[in-house]
Amino acid sequence: MAYRKVLKRSALVGTGAVATLFGFSQLMEYRKTQxxxxxxxxxxxxxxxEEFDVLIVGGGATGAGCALEAVTRNLKTALVERNDFSSGTSSRSTKLIHGGVRYLQKAxxxxxxxxxxxxxxxxxxxxNLLEIAPHLSAPWWQLPYYWAGIKMYDLVAGVQCLKSSYALSKTKALELFPMLKKDRLVGAIVYYDGQHNDARMNLAIGLTAVRYGAAMANYTEVVHLLKRTDSETGVEKVCGARCRDVLTGQEFDVRAKCVINATGPFTDSLRKMDNQKVDNICQPSAGVHIVIPGYYR
Incomplete structure (x- = not known):
């Protein structure tokens, strides 16, 4: 009887080991496919x-978003970025997800x-962003100006309001933020917004596009645009780009039915590759936010 129990235990252990080994092999196979x-x-x-449906120039938020949109619509999609993904504007935002209190004031x-x-x-x-990317986003708070405007901000958010704003007296504001100037200080308002990792979010979108089949390469710059003459109209049309691998210096052509300019502040540079006489349409601007240490909360 004892002998049978030992055999039964051995069989169970052996079965468990085989199941574990099989599961591990399946996991490794899954990782290979993924x-x-x-x-x-x-x-x-x-x-x-031979030819893509869409070639996107620029690997920032706009470019990665266009790539994901195109490839999930079953279009042959290519994207090139002359530096690393999110190396420009898309990694230099204020890291806030907000509705724009300034615009509400204007409204x-x-x-x-x-x-x-x-x-x-x-x-x-x-x-929506806080829901779909909780690992890259989180509720966050800061201090702005007008209680009435902020309450309206809460009202517009409706059920999607993160947390109700509230007022601080002058005494409480100075207790929490002793570096504030006391002169003419009346009080403070606390309201809640969102915070996210812009560069990682951009990279996540780009990687998703790659998983769907998009061809994307960083450190690949556009040297000049390719053109061909339309047989019916006789007008020259952009049909791709001559690209250079920045790391090796190798050049090659990427042909596409459509080329999207998603180069952000470098928009005019790419436009001038098409037409040197075109007027500039992009005017760079900058915003400023002050981020204070968490122990002031």
């Missing part, structure tokens, strides 16, 4: 594909319905 293609593989895809003071709708849409997107 592995992202290397940069060299992506470069080869860019060179070997109220100037009775501007368009500004109001823009704030409403932005607050909806704030809630």
């Amino acid at each position: 592995a992202l293609p290397s940069r060299s593989f992506q470069l080869a895809a860019l060179q070997d594909t 109220i003071m100037q009775l501007d319905y368009v500004q109001y709708m823009m704030v409403k849409e932005a607050l909806h997107e704030r809630a």
Whole structure:
């Protein structure tokens, strides 16, 4: 009887070991199938594909978003970025997800319905981003100016309001933030917004596009645009780009039915590759936010 129990235990242990080994092999197989293609593989895809439906120039938030949108619509999609992904504007935001208190002020003071709708849409997107990317986003708070405006901000957010704003007396404000100037200080307002990692979010979007089949390569710059003459109209049309691998210096052509300019502040540089005489349309601007240490909360 004891002998049978030992055999039974051995059988169970053996079965468990086999199941564990099988599970591990399946996990490794899954990881193989889910592995992202290397940069060299992506470069080869860019060179070997006869023609893409879409070529996107710029690997920032706009470019990665366009790539994901295109490839999930079953379009052959390519993207090139002359530096690293998120190395430009898309890693230098204020790290805030907000609806735009300034625009709400304009909507109220100037009775501007368009500004109001823009704030409403932005607050909806704030809630959406906090839901779909909780690992990259989080509720966050800061101090702005007017209690009435902030309460309106809460009202516009509706059920998607993160947390109700509130007022601080002058004494309480100085207790929490002793570095504030006492002269003419009346009080303070606390309201809640969202915070996120812009660069990681951009990279996540780009990686998702790659998983769907997009060919994307960083450190690949556009040297000049390719053009061909339309047989019917006789007009020259952009049909791709001559690209250079910044790391090796190798040049190659990427042909596409459509080229999207997603280069952000470098928009005019790419436009002038098409037409040197075109007027500039991009005017860089900058915003400033002050971030204080967490122990002041």
